Amino acid sequence: SGATLNINLIWGNTAQRNLFGQRGVSGLANIDITPEFAVKLGAAYGSTLKPGSHVTVSRDQRSIARMVSRSLISGLMSVGVNIQNLEATAIPVARAVIPTLGVAGGIHVRLHPDRADHILIEFFDAKGIDIPKGKEKKIEGAYFKEDLRRAQIHEIGLVTYPSRVIDTYTTAFEHHLNIEAVRNSKSKVVIDYAYAVSGAVLPRLLGKFGCDAVVLNASLNQNAPSLTEREAMLSQLGQVVQALQATFGVQVSANGEQFVLVDEVGTPIRGEPLTALMTHMVLTANPRGTVVVPVQATGAIEHIARRHDGQVIRTKANPTALMEACQENSNVVLGGSSDMGFIFPQLHPGFDAMFCIAKLIEMLTVQEHTLGQIWSELPRISHRAQTLRCPWTVKGALMRHLVETHSTDQLELIDGVKILNHAKDSWLLILPDAGEPLVHIFANSEDRDWADQQLREYRSRAQAFIEQEQGIHQSPQEAAS
Structure with missing residues (x-):
């Protein structure tokens, strides 16, 4: 009698197995x-x-x-x-x-x-x-x-x-900030909202604490800026920071969750160096504190924690795992990473670029350093990453294969498979993507050559395994075609 479908198959994606992905x-x-x-x-x-x-x-x-x-x-x-x-x-x-x-x-x-x-x-x-x-x-x-x-x-x-609503947030915000330090800092910060203004709460707050906030691109675009446009805005931000001799600049994204920093000479700080910089500054302010980072974050975090008698907790590579770990463990002073955002669990359980910026002003003032000076003191760690296509059907087999071909004292299985090299204080991580048919490979070491060589080796090992598995799963007709 034919089937009645209540999802429009012309426009919609193929029949969904799940509604929820890696996040939401x-x-x-x-x-x-x-x-x-x-x-x-x-x-x-x-x-x-x-x-x-x-x-x-x-x-x-x-x-x-x-x-x-x-x-x-x-x-x-x-x-x-x-x-x-x-x-x-x-x-x-x-x-x-x-x-x-x-x-x-x-x-x-x-x-x-x-x-x-x-x-x-x-x-x-x-x-x-x-x-x-x-x-x-x-x-x-x-x-x-x-x-x-x-x-x-x-x-x-x-x-x-x-x-x-804003007052409730502002009160909590002020409560967790050393307002005297911020007020005495005479800081000038350039904030680029990249045409996706997140309520522009921040300039008002900073103004209240006596900081000079210069705002760029604060109107709203219905479309998100492309990567090229964002990069152009970032280099413009660097020029404005230099021209105004500002303390630093920041480009806010993801509706107030994430950001890229620009130091006093206009150099962008993002990716793993940003995670390391935030960890260094927060642990300098809170020695013996605990930092929560995702499994793939740079190994510089452990080096920095050792300098400050701090602890590091690594979690699965998703926002929920990070938020939960920040709430469940005691003495957590910072959580997160540059690609998700940073969490100050005392304020609220989520990522918050706005509080991060105010906290940076406070810490730079108290620590009497510029961003550039702090950046130059960070441990130099090579952290390399590559992504490989890997069908859903092969992901589990690839992880099993990696576990079976390494001894257990070399392995860490928080999320994906991390292979440790204790002698070199280095590691390699193979992490399946939660939302796409991909695996990510990360190599982390003080020795750049080791990181590059391991990345190449494991990429080709994973590639060979994926091709072999696909060969097994192909029917003879497909293989012949």
Whole structure:
């Protein structure tokens, strides 16, 4: 009798196995993530909560995020969940206010930080941390089984607009900052918002503490800037920092979560050096503290921690694992990495570029150093990375093969397979990508030649294994064609 499909197969992606990827639910804007999809997703999430619960909904400033968040709100209301609508709010602010509102959780909608044509929908728990895998599975179950509550007219959720959201964040922000140091610093900071202004809370806050904040590209573009445009803005930022003789410059991205630094002479600091620099500065301010970083972060972190009697905890390479580890362990003074952002767990559980910038001003003043001076004191570690295509079907076999071909005292299995070279204080990591058919290979050593040689060797070993496995899985007809 033919099948009735309720997903449009012309536009949509192939039939989904999961809604959630490495972080949240993401898909092509208005093709995968449509208003009707968002209504159903909102209803599925709401169905996993008690009727009458409250959740926050927040978003970036773009129209596409407004459209998706309104659809999510309709879905949530339809299953009897009340909404605290934070509207356009930078994600660190949204996370910080969740515990103060006594809600069951929250949703944030934004353009995907790494894919300009994708929307990212993230779900938070009552503390403002990304929800755990178990909760994601519950939402997926409700979505695919269409196991959705239908509220009666008098039970439909209400929408309220909490006031003083920014004030709540500002108060916490000030509480965790040495305001005297910031005020006495006479700093001048250049902030580039790259046309994706995250509520522009920061210039106002810095102004309040007597810092001079010069803001660039603070209007809003509906589209995210391309990589080339971002690089052009970064070099412009470097020129402005030099011309104004500013303390440093910073380009903020990912709706207030991530940033790239520019030192006083206009040189960008990003990637692993940024992770090392932040670790060095925070441990100098808090000796014997604990730092939480993802499994693939540079080995310079351990060198820096040894200088300051600090501890290092490494986690799986995803934001939820980092946030949870920062909350579960005591004495954590910093968490994160340059590619996800940095966490100051005392303030709130998420990544926060805005607080990071204020903290940098404070630490530079107290430590009486420029960024360039600190940067020159960091340990010189070679940290190399390459990415390899690897079909989903082969990923597990590749990891098993690597574990079986190395002795257990060489292995660390936090996430992917890390092969340790104790003699050289070096390591190599093979990490499967959570969202794409890829594996990432990282080599880390004080010896640049060792890192390059290991990267080449393991890349060709992995490549050979993938080809061999694909050969086994091919039918004779395919192999002949």
